[in-house]
Structures are given as C-alpha cells and as structure tokens.
Amino acid sequence: MKTMFNLVMFLFFTLALTARSQEVLGDYKWSDLAQRGELRAGAPMMLDGREALKIENTNAARWQVTLLEIKHPKLTANVYELSGEIRYDGVAGDGYLEMLNIFPPPKAGMPPAQYFSRTLGDSGPMRKITGTSDWREFTLLFDRTAATGAPTSLQVNLILPGRGTVYLSNAKLAQLPGVKLGNALYPNSWWSPWRAGWIFGWGGAIIGCLGGLCGFLGALGRARRLVMGMLVLMIMLGLVAAIAGVVAVVQHQPYAVWYPLILCGILLGTICPYNLRVLRRNYEAKELRRMAALDVSGAA
Secondary structure, three states: OHHHHHHHHHHHHHHHHOOOOOEEEEEEOHHHHHHOOOOOOOEEEEEOOEEEEEEEEOOOOOEEEEEEEEEOOOOOOOEEEEEEEEEEEEEEEEEEEEEEEEEOOOOOOOOOEEEEEEOOEOOOOOEOEEEEEEEEEEEEEEEOOOOOOOOOEEEEEEEEOOOEEEEEEOEEEEEOOOOOHHHHOOOOOOOOHHHHHHHHHHHHHHHHHHHHHHHHHHHHOOOHHHHHHHHHHHHHHHHHHHHHHHHHHHOOOOHHHHHHHHHHHHHHHHHHHHHHHHHHHHHHHHHHHHHHHHHHHHHO
C-alpha cells in the first residue's frame, strides 16, 4: 500500500509540474466593445448562460470578417495567445479563426511585417471550424521569437467558406513567460505529444527490459523475491496508469495524454498478472523438484 501511495503521489506531483503560468494582459467583452462603437461585426447576446458574439454567414460564398483589433499590446514574452470558447452550427466547409500579428517594418521604407496563426488543426483548441459543435475552447497562439520587437497590433478575423453560424465567448489575451510554443499548443495538457513519445518510449523500453529479466530469472528459478516484487510493482504501476487515463478522458485531455496511459494500464494489467501466475507455478514446481531430489538423496 505504501508503494501504491508513493506511485500516486509521484504521478500527481508530475502533473502539477506540467502546469503552465500565464499573464493575462486583457479581457475583451463584446458588449463593452459594442457600447464603445468598436465592435466590427456580429451581435452580442446571452447564450447558455454566457455572453457571446453571434456571427452568421447566410451566403454560400466565402466570407471574412474582422472581429477584434488590439492596438499596441503590452507583450514582453515571446509566446502569447488569444483564447476563449466557441460554438458553431451548420458551418459548411472548413472555417477558421485567424490572428494577424502586425510588426514594425523590418527596414525603413518597407511595409509592416505581418504573420498569422490560424485554427486549422484536426484536434485540440486550434482545430478548424466545421459542421456543428457545442462549446469548446479555442486558442490562437503565436511565437514572436524570430521577430524584431513586439507587435504593434493584433487583428482577429473569422473566415467561413460558406453558410454557418458561429458564437464566440468573451476573449482574453495572455502571454506565457518561459513557455515554448510546442508546449503552449496544448494549454491544458499534462504533457505535449513530443514529451509523451519521450516518456512512454523510454518507459516502455525500461518496462520491457524488466519484463525480459523477470522471464529469464523465472525460467532459471532464480531470485524469486526480486521477480515477484517487480511483477507486483508493474501491476500497481498499470493500475495507477489506468486510473490516470480515465481521469484524463474525463478532463478531455488530448489523445497523446489519455491513450498511452490507458494502453499502459491495459498491457501491464493483463500481461503482468498472467506472468505472475506462470512464474509462481514455475518457482513452486522447481521447489517441489528440489525437495523431492533432497528426499531421494536423503533416503539413499
């Protein structure tokens, strides 16, 4: 039980370390923008207990509209994001949100430099806008590491290739000091897909080697206490992984989080108990043969 407690505490300590910090630079309410005459498109309304901006394209043609412009954002970190929640109904094709990042001209006499980030992913908070979806998070991320200085303005656009209705919650602009873009792409994730591959790749290799060592020693009938202890430890590790995987599913963690945890739980929870029974019988059989040999030699 003490070992199980230590494993659980280690897991949740590891998850706590993955939490990222952010500094909110501005909250943008559509009703306030409308009152100040700064709302570019759409109509503020209350929907599902939250304030939202309704934008509807009634034509089959492609439609682009500017929703928000943030002038002279007070950014000091390299990675920043505009985030909120989005819901949409009957969107034809693949629509997306776009954040134009406008920087000073790289040289005198040149036009301002413009870079964009778009929600065109297949999953996560940067996935595309298509079909119908209940409320979900959206994120427009940008890394200005390669740019010279801070942006002079940010422009948020909505692009719909055809008919559809989109609802956006109030948005916030935040910067992420000390965070790399690869990690920021998964804002609420326990770890990134790259880190998942590293953790579970090395973890799988280590567990595989331990399993092979258990099988080798078990076949020889050696180190029974060590082999039994390692198998029990791996069974408990599989249980912890399975529990963490279920929690990840409930929390809507990305595929790279919940899938390897559940897979690890299933594999360790099925293979290790089977090997434990087989090797225990093997040890008992070898012990019986040894005792029988001792009896025979004693009788002689």
